[in-house]
Amino acid sequence: MKTGKLIVLTGPSGVGKGTLVKSILKRHRELYLSVSVTTRLPREGEIEGQHYYFVSRSRFEEMVEAGELAEWAEFAGNFYGTPYFSIQQGISEGKWVILEIELEGARQIRNKFPEALRVFILPPSWEELERRLRSRGQDSESAISRRLLRAKEEIEAAAEFDFQVINDDLEVALQRLESLLFATVES
Ligand code: 5GP
Numbered sequence: 001m002k003t004g005k006l007i008v009l010t011g012p013s014g015v016g017k018g019t020l021v022k023s024i025l026k027r028h029r030e031l032y033l034s035v036s037v038t039t040r041l042p043r044e045g046e047i048e049g050q051h052y053y054f055v056s057r058s059r060f061e062e063m064v065e066a067g068e069l070a071e072w073a074e075f076a077g078n079f080y081g082t083p084y085f086s087i088q089q090g091i092s093e094g095k096w097v098i099l100e101i102e103l104e105g106a107r108q109i110r111n112k113f114p115e116a117l118r119v120f121i122l123p124p125s126w127e128e129l130e131r132r133l134r135s136r137g138q139d140s141e142s143a144i145s146r147r148l149l150r151a152k153e154e155i156e157a158a159a160e161f162d163f164q165v166i167n168d169d170l171e172v173a174l175q176r177l178e179s180l181l182f183a184t185v186e187s
Helices: 017-027 057-065 084-092 103-112 126-135 141-156 170-186
Strands: 006-010 031-033 036-038 052-054 069-075 078-083 096-100 117-122 163-166
Touching (some): 078 084, 096 103, 163 170
Parallel strands (some): 006 096, 036 052, 117 163
16 A cells, blocks of 8 residues: 555544544545444444444454454444455545544554554543533443543543644634645645
8 A cells, every 4th residue: 555545533432523524525535435344233324335334243253354354443342443445445446545443443554554644633622522422412321431431541642643633613623634634645
């Protein structure tokens, strides 16, 4: 894989990575979001093959065994992973591939593809993160607690990343992300 074509976006659950990614994809046709596999159940409105490939735990284990995943991790009781074929799909379309993944996976990608650009998305404050996680109303209380616990660990590792972007105002965060991607990837 060529230098600079892989972009890793990480940040705690509820920080708004999904919205940021959606907006940046709309603006830049040359970007491609890799679709992950997960053992999590689909949320309302999530579409197979678009948001995730939803698989059973045994299918996920098979993919791990067969070496089909570029990285994988357990997150809040479910497994998530990036299939090589998803990365390849973007590359074959001549695009820059974005992986929107959690911390453990981002570390695995750093080891496998050290040239990948890694960006960490931070919330404006801890209170705001908690408020966002609760207000999206998608997860049970126990899932929210697990996600908050994990968020603490992730935020503590933010300095491991090449850049940090605070997602306070969406437009400001988007512009910063764009300037990082295009200044860094194009050079
Ligand atoms: P959610 O359940 O909210 O869709 O995702 C939970 C967490 O899993 C998020 O932090 C998301 O970035 C991460 N995630 C999604 N896909 C992958 C993946 O393929 N690999 C890893 N390591 N994390 C992922």
